[in-house]
Amino acid sequence: MGINCKNTAPVGVFDSGVGGLTVAREIMRQLPEENIVYFGDTARVPYGSKSKNNIIRFSRQIIRFLKNKNVKAVVIACNTASALALEAVQKEFDIPIIGVIVPGARAAVRETRNGKIGVAGTEGTIRSETYNKVIKSLREDAVVIGQPCPLFVPLVEEGFAKHRITKEVIDIYLSDMRNTDIDTLILGCTHYPLLRSGVMEYFGDAVHIVNPAYETAIDLKNVLEENGLVNSSGQSAVYEFYVSDTAEKFTEFANQILPYDVAATKQINIEEY
């Protein structure tokens, strides 16, 4: 593959807030040469309880912003936006756009033995039944059990990921699911990997926990290769972070998730896009 001037362009990654950093982290690990422009919509977080029309509108504004930053591809690092807006924005924009649901569903279908798969997600993601549809297109006889967990995002955003209260909320939301015989559980919201240890402990070894972030980075690699967009400049990657609300809280959080200093996060007005 020849070196194309576009190949050094960054990949755009966005989420409603800090959750998508778990996907950005995976891209940084697997594709260390790719530059990234990350956007966290902290002025409008959370997305999970909001309507399809609004999520499409928010996603459209963000992709316009990212295109202004000359991104060569976009990763919707948010399950709610992947479930509700991916199809709409793929039709509107002329660059590759991928979500986190297809990769997550594929990983779950690969891991399950008995075909019974749980999905924990936001209200919007679960109600859309997108995981359900994608999983069944991959394995027709799969049984999918979805559970909305609307307090998980606020708990993570407010720094309660490791708090005992979160263990109780895990029990409130997931006890019904634990009583089924699922052998695989998708963490169907990019905030949830930050609750991973609590969820793993709750389900024990019998249930395989799928984090779509890992699989999404593999999808991104494939998409970049198919489109001749891999960055082969040999230079070390540059990461930029933008948010729609104040940067301080985001930066503090990002520094807990990412293995380096996220000093230069900038605030922008996303409603201008």
Add this chain to the structure above:
Amino acid sequence: MGINCKNTAPVGVFDSGVGGLTVAREIMRQLPEENIVYFGDTARVPYGSKSKNNIIRFSRQIIRFLKNKNVKAVVIACNTASALALEAVQKEFDIPIIGVIVPGARAAVRETRNGKIGVAGTEGTIRSETYNKVIKSLREDAVVIGQPCPLFVPLVEEGFAKHRITKEVIDIYLSDMRNTDIDTLILGCTHYPLLRSGVMEYFGDAVHIVNPAYETAIDLKNVLEENGLVNSSGQSAVYEFYVSDTAEKFTEFANQILPYDVAATKQINIEEY
């Protein structure tokens, strides 16, 4: 006072979501002839963790929307917006605008014996120290102890107000305050009256709980009288409800708070204002 054609114009009331309905309810009780246009910013809820600039921008858009509905006065039925945006929007608009903080502070100063007042609120409200400043302007020797409770709004919005998990979150946030000798506690967020019974039980009879909603309706009455804006048409009031996200969830909630059916809630795009 003569009957003015403007007097039948509605009062605008807004909040980030359903919390402000506790203020609307109090206005309905105390001023049963006043028409109300209520707006809940459910597309951008919660406000409490967001920045002053964004809260001013949101408030400005909402007041423009309410002015399009010909409101004669506006009640900012949200502590965060009252703390961060009231002063700015009062300068920009030509109708009376009141918030909930001055009424709440005045009630607390009236109720306290020892001058030690607790304030539970959002991060934005507490960090602004607006309650602190207003209380001290009314009683110089008052001691004000503020406590941000960022999970209270998501707990209320997700229907957990009466859940045992909420009792634990109350303990997490308010145990330090319970160990002081405050004799008065302001519920400094319009969502918190929905947690009132849990908070009252937690503090016991020794602490007087102040809900600014009651006092805010009194302030509204005074402002309408001072400006010759009291509705004396003798007709029964009409209430309209608007939200920036889907109406279903809001309507369901409103019907729990308000003593009648909120059937006709409409969704609008607030970013157009």
